[in-house]
Amino acid sequence: MSAILRKIIAPGGIPAWGIRVIASRTYSSSAGGKEMTVRDALNSALDEEMSADPSVLLMGEEVGEYQGAYKVSKGLLDKYGPKRVIDTPITEAGFTGMAVGAAYHGLRPVVEFMTFNFSMQAIDHIINSAAKSNYMSSGQISVPIVFRGPNGAAAGVGAQHSQCYAAWYASCPGLKVLVPYNSEDARGLLKAAIRDPDPVVFLENELLYGESFPISAEALDSSFCLPIGKAKIEREGKDVTIVAFSKMVGYALQAAEILAKEGVSAEVINLRSIRPLDRATINTSVRKTNRLVTVEEGFPQHGVGAEICASIVEESFEYLDAPVERITGADVPMPYAANLERMAVPQVEDIVRAAKRTCYRSVPVAVNA
Amino acid sequence: MAATAFSASKFTQSFSLNSTRSVDRPPLFPASHPLKTTPSSFLGSTRKLSLSSPSSSTSRRRRRRPSRSPAVVAVSEVVKEKKSKSNVSLSNPLITNEEGLELYEDMVLGRSFEDMCAQMYYRGKMFGFVHLYNGQEAVSTGFIKLLKQEDCVVSTYRDHVHALSKGVPARAVMSELFGKTTGCCRGQGGSMHMFSKEHNLLGGFAFIGEGIPVATGAAFTSKYRREVLKEADCDHVTLAFFGDGTCNNGQFFECLNMAALWKLPIVFVVENNLWAIGMSHLRATSDPEIWKKGPAFGMPGVHVDGMDVLKVREVAKEAIGRARRGEGPTLVECETYRFRGHSLADPDELRDPAEKARYASRDPISALKKYMFENNLASEAELKAIDKKIDELVEDAVEFADESPLPARSQLLENVFADPRGFGIGPDGRYRCEDPKFTEGTAQV
Numbered sequence: 001m002s003a004i005l006r007k008i009i010a011p012g013g014i015p016a017w018g019i020r021v022i023a024s025r026t027y028s029s030s031a032g033g034k035e036m037t038v039r040d041a042l043n044s045a046l047d048e049e050m051s052a053d054p055s056v057l058l059m060g061e062e063v064g065e066y067q068g069a070y071k072v073s074k075g076l077l078d079k080y081g082p083k084r085v086i087d088t089p090i091t092e093a094g095f096t097g098m099a100v101g102a103a104y105h106g107l108r109p110v111v112e113f114m115t116f117n118f119s120m121q122a123i124d125h126i127i128n129s130a131a132k133s134n135y136m137s138s139g140q141i142s143v144p145i146v147f148r149g150p151n152g153a154a155a156g157v158g159a160q161h162s163q164c165y166a167a168w169y170a171s172c173p174g175l176k177v178l179v180p181y182n183s184e185d186a187r188g189l190l191k192a193a194i195r196d197p198d199p200v201v202f203l204e205n206e207l208l209y210g211e212s213f214p215i216s217a218e219a220l221d222s223s224f225c226l227p228i229g230k231a232k233i234e235r236e237g238k239d240v241t242i243v244a245f246s247k248m249v250g251y252a253l254q255a256a257e258i259l260a261k262e263g264v265s266a267e268v269i270n271l272r273s274i275r276p277l278d279r280a281t282i283n284t285s286v287r288k289t290n291r292l293v294t295v296e297e298g299f300p301q302h303g304v305g306a307e308i309c310a311s312i313v314e315e316s317f318e319y320l321d322a323p324v325e326r327i328t329g330a331d332v333p334m335p336y337a338a339n340l341e342r343m344a345v346p347q348v349e350d351i352v353r354a355a356k357r358t359c360y361r362s363v364p365v366a367v368n369a
Numbered sequence: 370m371a372a373t374a375f376s377a378s379k380f381t382q383s384f385s386l387n388s389t390r391s392v393d394r395p396p397l398f399p400a401s402h403p404l405k406t407t408p409s410s411f412l413g414s415t416r417k418l419s420l421s422s423p424s425s426s427t428s429r430r431r432r433r434r435p436s437r438s439p440a441v442v443a444v445s446e447v448v449k450e451k452k453s454k455s456n457v458s459l460s461n462p463l464i465t466n467e468e469g470l471e472l473y474e475d476m477v478l479g480r481s482f483e484d485m486c487a488q489m490y491y492r493g494k495m496f497g498f499v500h501l502y503n504g505q506e507a508v509s510t511g512f513i514k515l516l517k518q519e520d521c522v523v524s525t526y527r528d529h530v531h532a533l534s535k536g537v538p539a540r541a542v543m544s545e546l547f548g549k550t551t552g553c554c555r556g557q558g559g560s561m562h563m564f565s566k567e568h569n570l571l572g573g574f575a576f577i578g579e580g581i582p583v584a585t586g587a588a589f590t591s592k593y594r595r596e597v598l599k600e601a602d603c604d605h606v607t608l609a610f611f612g613d614g615t616c617n618n619g620q621f622f623e624c625l626n627m628a629a630l631w632k633l634p635i636v637f638v639v640e641n642n643l644w645a646i647g648m649s650h651l652r653a654t655s656d657p658e659i660w661k662k663g664p665a666f667g668m669p670g671v672h673v674d675g676m677d678v679l680k681v682r683e684v685a686k687e688a689i690g691r692a693r694r695g696e697g698p699t700l701v702e703c704e705t706y707r708f709r710g711h712s713l714a715d716p717d718e719l720r721d722p723a724e725k726a727r728y729a730s731r732d733p734i735s736a737l738k739k740y741m742f743e744n745n746l747a748s749e750a751e752l753k754a755i756d757k758k759i760d761e762l763v764e765d766a767v768e769f770a771d772e773s774p775l776p777a778r779s780q781l782l783e784n785v786f787a788d789p790r791g792f793g794i795g796p797d798g799r800y801r802c803e804d805p806k807f808t809e810g811t812a813q814v
Contacts, residue, residue: 136572
């Protein structure tokens with residue numbers, strides 16, 4: 001399963017698309033002006049949490065000597081040793097269950113899946129052993145575990161490496177599902193997830209790892225963490241609400257720029273957390289703008305957009321001026337050819353078109369993909 | 370019928386140690402391993418097992434025994450030595466009087482409790498899936514009575530007796546089965562999901578094979594605590610109980626690998642009762658000798674007669690001792706049998722009545738009783754007193770459960786999360802990141 005990835009990542013350890021190496025991390029005393037990649041944000045969050053609490057450990061395939069399949073755990077093996085940064089054999093079901101058993105007993109494991117597609121081999125443990133345990137044991141056994149890894153489509157990796165699992169995990173009570181977008185999200189949410197006493201599924205995005213975002217001094221503080229279950233309004237607007245998570249937030253922001261030039265003021269909400277879903281923020285925003293577009297990469301049926309749509313219809317029906325537009329990935333397994341893949345994943349133009357549809361601008365074709 | 374059930378010699382090769390038997394006389398009753406029974410008595414499969422040819426003579430059978438002695442380096446050699454030294458059990462009993470009574474009481478508790486469960490189920494007080502443990506008590510008692518409170522037990526859906534042996538009060542287990550709020554999980558788990566943090570019973574899992582990685586994780590924690598968190602006296606051992614059907618599941622092998630690789634303090638206990646619902650072990654497994662799978666992963670594999678609590682206890686002592694000393698995992702296959710069906714809903718039509726009768730004659734409780742009488746470890750009166758005490762205990766548990774209240778409606782939504790608001794929101798409802806005192810820097814980077 002990881003054979004394809006191994007081909008992309010050369011034995012030297014530098015992925016084909018290159019990584020930005022931040023040689024030294026300096027904490028500037030003045031706020032603003034600093035940028036950090038999402039990869040470094042995750043690395044620093046893991047580093048700080050492992051340093052603060054000796055019961056936090058990282059386990060997964062290639063997290064140790066290989067420095068992480070996507071270099072997210074770079075340097076951690078040297079700092080914390082092989083007993084806390086554990087290279088596992090290729091046994092998702094086995095080591096995930098083992099991590100859950102360790103969490104039952106008081107440790108705080110962070111389990112890395114090379115991609116969340118591989119978590120399907122371990123999903124029995126994520127749902128049955130981890131998510132349901134606090135309920136089944138009536139509060140006796142809590143499971144302070146974090147399952148993290150890249151989720152969703154990457155570039156040209158084919159159908160079995162490209163599925164988005166947000167909807168699957170978010171439908172299960174007992175789990176918290178977080179989806180960071182930028183570096184601040186990544187840092188704050190991962191730190192909150194590690195300290196949280198419940199199982200957290202932390203869905204990252206491979207294409208965002210290398211992207212750099214500005215980061216504030218507060219976010220760099222080692223106690224910084226973001227609240228779980230609160231969405232963030234990335235851009236204020238008054239005509240249409242665009243709700244997105246993970247990589248799609250970036251696309252939504254770009255779409256908002258384009259729409260602004262055409263006179264449509266879009267409000268962009270970064271969900272940050274899919275379970276619990278911040279229905280309050282979304283509803284408040286829709287009551288202000290009266291139009292909603294949801295964007296996600298995953299499959300359309302029973303997706304996150306469907307849940308948001310239901311929530312709006314239940315709570316803010318009279319405020320809607322147009323039907324809710326859902327933008328999702330195509331209802332097909334991810335194709336390989338580059339042009340087909342581009343059509344199977346939402347693009348900025350799709351978001352712009354959908355927003356215009358809700359604003360009754362004339363658009364000849366309602367695209368289904 | 371079970372004349373010398375507990376004689377020390379029966380564990381390994383009886384012919385070499387018991388000199389009174391002549392070569393040509395067949396043993397008094399079938400050998401301890403199902404594969405060695407005469408081929409005409411089938412074990413639930415219409416296919417004759419190719420290992421023992423139809424015309425096997427007793428001598429051929431005996432000749433095969435040395436080759437199938439457990440390929441264990443540590444355990445069986447020690448036990449064999451011990452046994453051969455004490456070939457006359459009468460002069461050197463394996464247990465003391467107190468231990469014997471403790472074992473007897475635990476097994477009788479398991480048996481009575483399960484019988485009462487069956488009664489209650491048919492009266493409608495218990496519902497859903499209930500899987501009873503009758504006949505397998507020797508395994509639970511033999512192993513769990515050697516543990517400390519901090520040691521962990523992970524089990525499957527057949528977990529009532531594991532819970533009782535580990536120390537969960539009978540009242541709590543019965544209430545849980547009735548679905549009352551005084552149960553060990555306040556009625557939210559049920560028969561298949563017994564959890565007890567106090568007694569370190571980590572469940573109760575419905576999916577077979579699911580408990581094995583969790584047990585491996587508990588063992589991992591024990592080792593981590595000792596080596597990383599520097600709790601020097603942490604030598605807690607974990608026992609994982611599971612059945613023969615589970616041994617064909619991928620997770621079992623994954624955990625054998627990891628446990629041996631990292632030398633985790635765990636004992637994998639296979640309760641081989643030959644049947645997975647209606648699927649005979651021999652029909653489902655390419656090589657039915659499960660203990661052999663241990664050495665393939667680099668750990669000792671032992672086969673023991675699971676209807677004999679003293680033999681199980683001897684093997685358990687060695688395996689648990691190994692784990693405690695940090696020498697790594699052991700795979701113990703206990704040959705045992707469940708007297709009832711897979712669950713109370715199972716009509717149990719596929720098993721041969723002759724097979725059931727054969728194992729019923731090896732009932733572990735009767736066997737222990739006989740041993741204790743023969744070795745003058747207990748009197749009839751003492752054992753009867755225990756029987757009575759357990760009967761009263763179980764009756765009391767039923768009464769308690771009957772009188773306990775059902776869970777309140779508000780309990781439905783409780784305990785989904787340990788911290789429903791999530792870490793980022795402090796106890797006062799405000800975001801932690803907005804509290805200026807919070808960002809004071811706790812980590813040294």
